[in-house]
Amino acid sequence: MALLELLANGLVFSSIIVLASIGLSLVYSIADFANFAHGDTMAVGAYAALLAFGVIGGVGPTVLALPVGFFLSLAVGGAVAALVAVITHVLVYEPLEVDSIGLLITSIGVAFVYRAIIQLRFGSNPVEFGIPLQRPIDALVPLGIRITVHEIAIVASAAILVVGLHLLLQYTDLGRKMRATADNPSLARVAGIRTRRIEWWTWIIGAGLAGVGGGFLGLYNQLSPRMGFDILLVVFAAVILGGIGSVYGAMAGGLLIGVINQLMPAISNVAVALPLVPNVGPAYADTVAFLIMVAVLLVRPSGIAGGETT
Amino acid sequence: MSLRERYGGMTRAEQGVSLFVCGFTALLVVALLTGGLTPSYTLYLAGLTGMYVLLSLGLNAQWGYTGLINFSVAAFFGLGAYGAALVTASNSPLAIPGGVLVGLVLAVVGSAVVATAIAIPTLRLRADYLAIASLGLAEVVRQIVLNQRDWTNGSGGLRGIPDVFAGWPVLGPLPGELPGLQFAEYAVGIPGLFRIRVLGFTLGEPFWTDLLNFVAVVVFVAAVYLLLRRVHRSPWGRVLRTIRSDEELASALGKDTYAFKLQSFVLGSVVMALGGVFYAYLVAYVDPGDLEPINTFYVWIAVILGGSGSNRGAMFGGFVVVAIREGTRFASDILPARLPVDVPVLVDVYGAIVSDFGSTRLLIVGLLIVLVMRLRPEGVLPPQRELLWPSALEETDE
Amino acid sequence: MSDALTTGANREKDDPVLEVEGLRKRFGGLVATDDASFAVERGEITALIGPNGAGKSTIFNLVSGFYEPDAGTVRVDGTDVTGKQPHEIADEGLVRTFQTPRKLEGMTVREAMLVGAGDQPGESFLKLFTDAAGVAAAERANVEAAHEMLERFEIGHLATQPATDLSGGQMKLVELARAMLAEPELLLLDEPVAGVNPTLANTLSDHIARLNDDGVTVCLIEHDMEFVMNLADPVIVLDRGSVLVEGSPDAVRADDRVIDAYLGGESA
Numbered sequence: 001m002a003l004l005e006l007l008a009n010g011l012v013f014s015s016i017i018v019l020a021s022i023g024l025s026l027v028y029s030i031a032d033f034a035n036f037a038h039g040d041t042m043a044v045g046a047y048a049a050l051l052a053f054g055v056i057g058g059v060g061p062t063v064l065a066l067p068v069g070f071f072l073s074l075a076v077g078g079a080v081a082a083l084v085a086v087i088t089h090v091l092v093y094e095p096l097e098v099d100s101i102g103l104l105i106t107s108i109g110v111a112f113v114y115r116a117i118i119q120l121r122f123g124s125n126p127v128e129f130g131i132p133l134q135r136p137i138d139a140l141v142p143l144g145i146r147i148t149v150h151e152i153a154i155v156a157s158a159a160i161l162v163v164g165l166h167l168l169l170q171y172t173d174l175g176r177k178m179r180a181t182a183d184n185p186s187l188a189r190v191a192g193i194r195t196r197r198i199e200w201w202t203w204i205i206g207a208g209l210a211g212v213g214g215g216f217l218g219l220y221n222q223l224s225p226r227m228g229f230d231i232l233l234v235v236f237a238a239v240i241l242g243g244i245g246s247v248y249g250a251m252a253g254g255l256l257i258g259v260i261n262q263l264m265p266a267i268s269n270v271a272v273a274l275p276l277v278p279n280v281g282p283a284y285a286d287t288v289a290f291l292i293m294v295a296v297l298l299v300r301p302s303g304i305a306g307g308e309t310t
Numbered sequence: 311m312s313l314r315e316r317y318g319g320m321t322r323a324e325q326g327v328s329l330f331v332c333g334f335t336a337l338l339v340v341a342l343l344t345g346g347l348t349p350s351y352t353l354y355l356a357g358l359t360g361m362y363v364l365l366s367l368g369l370n371a372q373w374g375y376t377g378l379i380n381f382s383v384a385a386f387f388g389l390g391a392y393g394a395a396l397v398t399a400s401n402s403p404l405a406i407p408g409g410v411l412v413g414l415v416l417a418v419v420g421s422a423v424v425a426t427a428i429a430i431p432t433l434r435l436r437a438d439y440l441a442i443a444s445l446g447l448a449e450v451v452r453q454i455v456l457n458q459r460d461w462t463n464g465s466g467g468l469r470g471i472p473d474v475f476a477g478w479p480v481l482g483p484l485p486g487e488l489p490g491l492q493f494a495e496y497a498v499g500i501p502g503l504f505r506i507r508v509l510g511f512t513l514g515e516p517f518w519t520d521l522l523n524f525v526a527v528v529v530f531v532a533a534v535y536l537l538l539r540r541v542h543r544s545p546w547g548r549v550l551r552t553i554r555s556d557e558e559l560a561s562a563l564g565k566d567t568y569a570f571k572l573q574s575f576v577l578g579s580v581v582m583a584l585g586g587v588f589y590a591y592l593v594a595y596v597d598p599g600d601l602e603p604i605n606t607f608y609v610w611i612a613v614i615l616g617g618s619g620s621n622r623g624a625m626f627g628g629f630v631v632v633a634i635r636e637g638t639r640f641a642s643d644i645l646p647a648r649l650p651v652d653v654p655v656l657v658d659v660y661g662a663i664v665s666d667f668g669s670t671r672l673l674i675v676g677l678l679i680v681l682v683m684r685l686r687p688e689g690v691l692p693p694q695r696e697l698l699w700p701s702a703l704e705e706t707d708e
Numbered sequence: 709m710s711d712a713l714t715t716g717a718n719r720e721k722d723d724p725v726l727e728v729e730g731l732r733k734r735f736g737g738l739v740a741t742d743d744a745s746f747a748v749e750r751g752e753i754t755a756l757i758g759p760n761g762a763g764k765s766t767i768f769n770l771v772s773g774f775y776e777p778d779a780g781t782v783r784v785d786g787t788d789v790t791g792k793q794p795h796e797i798a799d800e801g802l803v804r805t806f807q808t809p810r811k812l813e814g815m816t817v818r819e820a821m822l823v824g825a826g827d828q829p830g831e832s833f834l835k836l837f838t839d840a841a842g843v844a845a846a847e848r849a850n851v852e853a854a855h856e857m858l859e860r861f862e863i864g865h866l867a868t869q870p871a872t873d874l875s876g877g878q879m880k881l882v883e884l885a886r887a888m889l890a891e892p893e894l895l896l897l898d899e900p901v902a903g904v905n906p907t908l909a910n911t912l913s914d915h916i917a918r919l920n921d922d923g924v925t926v927c928l929i930e931h932d933m934e935f936v937m938n939l940a941d942p943v944i945v946l947d948r949g950s951v952l953v954e955g956s957p958d959a960v961r962a963d964d965r966v967i968d969a970y971l972g973g974e975s976a
Contacts, residue, residue: 109679116673545830564798
């Protein structure tokens with residue numbers, strides 16, 4: 001049954017979306033604007049990982065059919081994305097004297113600058129890490145699941161990062177302060193939490209995870225300068241589905257949107273049987289994410305997590 | 311009022327803008343006279359400016375008046391362009407019968423319907439939801455145009471869109487009936503210093519056709535501008551401006567803010583679609599590339615640079631965008647591929663920028679957005695201090 | 709009648725403009741308004757007071773339609789407006805002001821005033837084209853009314869000033885004047901003298917008293933006790949989301965329960 005394969009595939013795609021959604025949601029609640037440069041931050045991370053992979057790619061033994069150097073490269077990608085985000089925050093967002101809508105518009109400009117620089121350096125055409133593609137794991141094929149070791153690596157890494165973030169948010173001083181700031185920035189400031197430092201960490205964590213997600217997206221598909229912008233809509237849909245400002249909601253939303261996105265071929269098989277629905281092919285995966293988002297906005301704008309923050 | 315007094319009465323920003331527009335126009339005229347630009351290309355540039363002015367006026371009616379963030383300018387533009395093209399293009403799969411007017415009606419109705427559909431779920435929510443949803447809408451419209459080949463011919467685009475007035479009585483055959491004008495070539499200059507050749511072209515039927523198209527867009531832009539100016543200074547526009555600053559205040563004073571926002575959004579979207587209709591006739595060809603998000607943000611640059619909420623600003627912004635778009639194209643033709651001086655890193659950067667002007671344009675658009683928001687968020691020509699229904703003041707103090 | 713103090717609100721009023729019954733609102737686990745009931749008599753200045761967190765602002769937002777109540781009803785002039793949109797409630801004659809309104813960018817004071825006038829033909833998009841003469845006539849009348857209203861509040865000289873260049877006190881005056889252009893049955897004032905110097909607070913107090921003499925019913929919330937006690941009668945005291953007592957300023961001031969509520973509120 002192809003459905004199982006699609007679900008498995010959906011989980012892989014979901015992992016990437018979840019990594020991206022967390023950062024978008026964190027920035028949304030703590031820096032207080034919809035960051036349209038978040039997708040291109042993913043691309044920055046992916047290309048930084050590509051550069052690093054060229055240098056340290058062969059280092060170390062192989063884990064899950066990927067050299068340890070690849071994971072190190074992803075870490076570099078995440079670090080570069082975090083650095084770029086913090087620099088942008090200090091140079092661009094912080095000195096601005098505009099409201100959150102002004103910041104939103106500015107972030108579009110930032111997104112274009114990131115992408116233009118990537119295009120100027122790497123060209124507009126897709127590139128790859130050059131890691132040999134894997135065949136689906138033989139043992140799982142009889143079950144109808146065609147999933148590669150690489151994809152297991154993506155899911156496992158994302159799971160580790162999400163658990164790490166959870167521990168950070170729940171059990172560290174920084175995490176508690178982040179949650180308090182997300183909840184009520186002015187109250188947090190009154191309570192003596194230095195929100196400026198919290199904002200920095202928000203950018204570092206959010207952009208770092210996005211950068212790693214971008215690297216995985218590059219492994220899963222390809223790298224292209226538009227990779228992040230193209231996926232941004234799906235990430236926004238996940239964040240809105242989960243409820244803006246809720247990190248755990250974003251995780252749930254990312255999981256759901258990712259799976260639905262990959263289920264499109266199956267859905268379209270059903271849709272073909274219906275009258276009046278013109279050949280809704282996989283090309284419309286984004287459209288479906290969009291329609292889900294609009295439906296959520298109509299029915300329950302606070303998201304499935306229901307307005308509970310962080 | 312003499313020209314000098316008029317100039318003296320302007321703010322510094324207004325003076326700067328006037329000088330920029332005059333200088334730019336003068337440059338075009340010189341380029342035209344010296345053969346740098348052909349007469350047809352000059353008219354094309356003027357038409358393109360008119361189209362961007364329409365798009366900017368449309369976005370200004372949403373963002374500038376009411377504070378609605380619309381990131382699907384390209385989609386409404388595309389609805390207009392495809393609406394016009396599907397009726398008149400020679401390879402239109404749908405081959406809807408009718409002429410220019412049917413296409414126009416299709417574009418207006420289509421954009422109004424789509425605008426309403428996206429506005430209903432989002433306009434009751436915070437402003438950023440509309441931003442996100444409209445970015446999604448733009449992508450969905452682009453996907454549909456790209457994938458529904460049986461409706462839109464997909465990535466092949468629609469070709470063979472006739473002239474606006476083709477088949478019309480009087481105006482249709484007019485360009486063919488006008489005499490060809492021949493301009494002899496002259497050489498001018500200062501002896502011993504320089505000599506250039508000027509003129510030396512013939513204005514025939516194609517030119518008259520283009521000129522007629524251009525006149526059509528000027529009439530169009532003027533009509534839209536006057537209409538928008540009227541509604542902007544009306545009590546209706548005043549409610550929109552109140553919503554932009556403080557929506558709660560507007561509703562506490564008994565204004566149905568949702569209805570006003572809806573009207574403002576639909577109005578702006580229809581104006582954008584008109585820009586699209588005109589574009590289809592201007593270039594006689596549309597394809598899904600016209601719906602790329604970058605086209606939305608060209609228009610955003612025009613509006614925020616010109617001055618959000620200012621119709622004059624939006625017109626100026628339209629000018630600037632054409633200058634960026636066509637200016638970079640022009641620069642890519644004349645700039646040498648290699649930096650003449652050999653500075654290590656600079657050579658590479660220069661090479662990358664010159665060899666890929668698409669990306670350079672993207673960079674310029676991005677930097678401009680950031681710089682305007684940083685240095686002059688109110689834009690170059692912010693709206694006038696007071697907007698009142700003109701005849702309302704006659705009997706009071708002014 | 710005015711020395712009397714009632715436990716809970718005095719619901720025995722002859723001609724109430726506003727009647728609130730069993731109003732309840734919770735945010736997450738926090739109950740902000742809990743079974744609040746009271747009435748505002750026509751022609752009086754009624755004040756709602758109470759310690760921080762007593763639920764004054766929440767009640768204002770519930771009454772004016774900015775929050776939707778979980779339970780209870782709100783009637784304006786006998787019409788049930790529970791759960792209606794703010795603009796619909798404003799159409800019923802209830803006009804509110806805000807503690808800190810945002811500045812209307814790019815407008816002059818008189819422009820900002822004109823937004824207040826109700827039933828403007830020029831607010832219909834179609835009429836701008838089909839009935840230009842009617843629009844112009846109404847606008848002319850409204851401009852005149854705005855000037856007159858500004859004169860009544862002694863700020864006529866500000867008419868053509870940018871609305872963004874006003875002092876805090878002037879903004880409060882403009883807000884009040886604008887609300888009056890809407891010809892309200894009931895004026896809801898949200899902390900009318902918050903952040904205003906004592907001299908201006910007195911001026912505002914005089915203006916509100918004068919409006920009341922002209923027949924405008926006022927309901928206000930305010931922290932400045934001196935202002936409240938000089939201006940309002942009756943005073944309704946809220947505590948933890950519901951009405952504690954209602955009575956004349958003197959009676960309220962002398963009541964132990966009120967003092968306890970304030971002390972309890974301070975220490976919480």
